[in-house]
Amino acid sequence: MHTTFEVKAEKREKVGKGAARALRRNAMIPAVIYGDKKDPLPIALPYKETFLALHAGGFMTNIATITVDGEKISVLPRDFQLDPVRDFLEHVDFLRVSKNTRVTVEIPVHFENEEASPGLKRGGVLNIVRHAVEVHCPASSIPEAFTIDLTGTEIGDTLAASKVSLPSGVEFTITDRDFAIATIATPAALRSEEDEQSEGEAPEDGEVTETKVINQKDDNVEGETKAGEE
Numbered sequence: 001m002h003t004t005f006e007v008k009a010e011k012r013e014k015v016g017k018g019a020a021r022a023l024r025r026n027a028m029i030p031a032v033i034y035g036d037k038k039d040p041l042p043i044a045l046p047y048k049e050t051f052l053a054l055h056a057g058g059f060m061t062n063i064a065t066i067t068v069d070g071e072k073i074s075v076l077p078r079d080f081q082l083d084p085v086r087d088f089l090e091h092v093d094f095l096r097v098s099k100n101t102r103v104t105v106e107i108p109v110h111f112e113n114e115e116a117s118p119g120l121k122r123g124g125v126l127n128i129v130r131h132a133v134e135v136h137c138p139a140s141s142i143p144e145a146f147t148i149d150l151t152g153t154e155i156g157d158t159l160a161a162s163k164v165s166l167p168s169g170v171e172f173t174i175t176d177r178d179f180a181i182a183t184i185a186t187p188a189a190l191r192s193e194e195d196e197q198s199e200g201e202a203p204e205d206g207e208v209t210e211t212k213v214i215n216q217k218d219d220n221v222e223g224e225t226k227a228g229e230e
Helices: 017-025 049-053 188-200 206-228
Strands: 001-009 028-035 036-046 064-067 073-082 088-095 101-114 125-128 130-140 145-151 158-160 180-185
Touching: 001 049, 017 028, 017 088, 028 049, 028 073, 036 049, 088 206, 101 125, 101 180
Parallel strands: 001 064, 028 088, 101 145
Antiparallel strands: 001 036, 028 036, 064 073, 073 088, 101 130, 125 180, 158 180
């Protein structure tokens, strides 16, 4: 289990926009803890610690410990709101978790050994289809990231979900197909050269068609001449 941060919180006696604005003026953030078949618990968090945790990475995929009135509560951040203009953290939702809790989260995908990919060495481009993949897993063992090895990959290769080794208890939410995560794409310059070569080569069928048209025109001319002679 990975912990993003530990912080002390206060219970909120009042809720609503007015109470939330008052909290923010005092460098606190309104939040709520829900789930585990318990009533929602409105709390107030210190702004600085929470904001730093949000931008430290892994905020939405790691367990946090919040102490409220001496009780330590394990939670997983599920949502947060930012001020659209000032990028100011305004609210956070947390889910209570235990060893039996299963959650759906997005896990980032990393790529390694680019230097060992013949396709990339030849100018191919790593086209990332999904920067993160969604999985269903125990809250106590959420993967930090998945890594795909690019060793031996060639231009035109597709790196699919089957390339990812899933830990025990972790499964993709997409189960009906081996979906693409990335591809080794043909570089634009090479595509342009291939297009130019295709345009410069006249197909044999086209040459035959052109000959037939000329012959038809000759037949018409001969027909008109014969008619005039008659």
